[in-house]
Amino acid sequence: METIIIATRASELALWQAYHIKDRIESSFPNVTVKLNKIVSKGDKILDKPLALVGGKGHFTKELEDEMLAGNADLAVHSLKDVPTYIPDGLELVAITKREDQSDVFLSHKYESLESLPKGAIVGTTSLRRRMQLLKQRPDLKIKDLRGNVNTRLRKLEEGQYDAIILAWIGLSRLDLLKEIPFTQKLPLDRMIPPMGQAALGLEIVSGSTKLKNIAMSVNDENTFICTKCERDFIAKIGAGCSAPVACNATISGDTITLQTMIGYPNGTNILQDSITTSIESYENLGLNLAEKMIEKGALDILKNAEKIAFKDEMPERL
Structure with a gap:
């Protein structure tokens, strides 16, 4: 043995x-x-x-x-x-x-959906990617840092420290925790683009x-390997770390593969968004090609400035 x-x-x-x-x-x-x-x-x-x-x-x-x-x-x-x-x-x-459901999910004990949150509602997430996309859609929200394991985050939500929090659906599903939350809303991938490698x-x-x-x-899983290689090539080329405000997702449909990305400031401004599609047989340089397109549009400057303003309220001495 x-x-x-x-x-x-x-x-x-x-x-x-x-x-x-x-x-x-x-x-x-x-x-x-x-x-x-x-x-x-x-x-x-x-x-x-x-x-x-x-x-x-x-x-x-x-x-x-x-x-x-x-x-x-x-x-x-x-x-x-x-x-x-x-x-x-x-x-x-x-x-x-094999990649499972990549969706992020809205969770709340008070409100049914992201749309139903009142102006100034407190939403918990540590992800700059989520922060960027949330504030792009709802600039009126107050985004508050959220750390700890899954159970700790859910406890903080239940205690009322947040009006809502955003987590990855797959983790909650694997641990069978979704049934504990009164209100859940799975966010479509075109509304909340996932990070490299999610699920x-x-x-x-x-x-x-x-x-x-x-x-x-x-x-x-070969298809997942191909998709995530494109995502990882993109992230490597632009030099973004796991915590950067970057969304990056590849999907396969029939004989084609599409890679989409969004880069911006954590406050939901200065957004760059693009996508590229090719045949699966030609996927090898897909991530690099999209990265070059985004770099030409100014992605590197946006990432540099995004790092400077990230969590400005929590650590002003960095500026």
Whole structure:
């Protein structure tokens, strides 16, 4: 019997994801036993400020990667949206699971929908991408930082600290928490464009083992791999981190693939939006091509200025 060790964050959602991959591997490879190495990441420890203000990248992945490089794990399971486009030497991002519903969802104990929120309502999110798109639609809203694991965020909503909060639908669905919320509204993808990699899991392995790579590849979904490669190429080209106010989403319809993006200020102004479509056979440079179009329109200056004004109220000394 061969043993594979999966490095995973210790949060409830991360453990759901790791056990999901463990079950799939053990089902496909009966002589393989999978064990978990549970780790508290930097992103799970820093709860007193938005991660966009912390600096650096890989807040939810670095400790897992360190464990693999130290020989204490063979494979890591990540929420792909948290994985930086740079992968350290000695590691490979080799498989992406089939993408599920990428929608963000509006949650409230008081109001039925985003449209029904009164002027000046307090909406919780730490995501600059969500903040940008919310304020583009509803500049009258007050956006308030929201940190903590899923259960902590839902508790803060129930306590009345927020009139509504916005989270990823998939995490709540996996943990069966949607039924606890009186009012929920799934936001259409054209209204709230997702971030790179949302609703897919990424499997990162220690390089050098063909057998380990084959095991990880058993959960790979080719269409999701193609879509997320385009998204990750786009993000890498423009140099945006996981916390930047950037929405980026690729979808396949028939024989074509479309990549759309939105970049702007966190306050919902200075928005750049574009998309590009090609045949699936020609997808290889799709992300790079769209990035070049956005750079020509001024995306790099917008990102630079967006970082300066992000969370201005929370940390004015940065200006």
